[in-house]
Amino acid sequence: MGVKILSVNDSIGLVHFRGLISDKECSELIAIGGSNAEPSEVVDGVSGVSHQTPGRRSMVASPAADSYPIIEELKHRIACFVGIAEEHQEPLQILHYTPGGAYDIHYDSFLEGAPQLKNGGNRMLTVLLYLNDVEEGGWTQFPHIMTNIVPSVGTGILFRNTDTQNLQLRESLHAGLPVVEGEKWIVSVWIRERAYLVPLVNRTTEILRRTL
């Protein structure tokens, strides 16, 4: 499957592309997301604790790659596409936004001294894959570089969150604008500077849920 580059913005290495996943795979991922969803959380940059917040209004599923061949395959494809080993990826997330759902303006990377940096370093890159067309709204917006990405099935973006010293890149500020009509399904993958160890507690919860 050939990846086609639609546009590039050099300031944050933003690449808009099509062809990393097929429409059929998008439907498959939506089905997996729908059957594993929980309310999304955000990690606190100081305490390192995850909590629900009004700024991230979506449902999220983080299915284990070893339970779903398509997730394993996708992680591999993303690693080849970005040229960084799979071990640097945090668990892949499938996000579902309904009308009013949004991810308010934020950085994916952490500031110096944040406890999350201990596991894998900073979130160097983000990959978002759009799994469906949104009737209205749901654009991914980068205000500093005045760029909006309109979700469209089978397309995706890749961008840098950090500079060459792995410090937060100001221009990487972004938001998932509110969905106005329809729904929005995406895959989101955060890629670290170094290998990221999936905390055992998450894995255990997942395994338990699977066996119950």
Ligand SMILES: O=C(O)CCC(=O)C(=O)O
């Ligand atoms: O929903 C979007 O368009 C943005 C998602 C996002 O920023 C993230 O998952 O880090």
Ligand SMILES: [Fe+2]
């Ligand atoms: Fe983000």
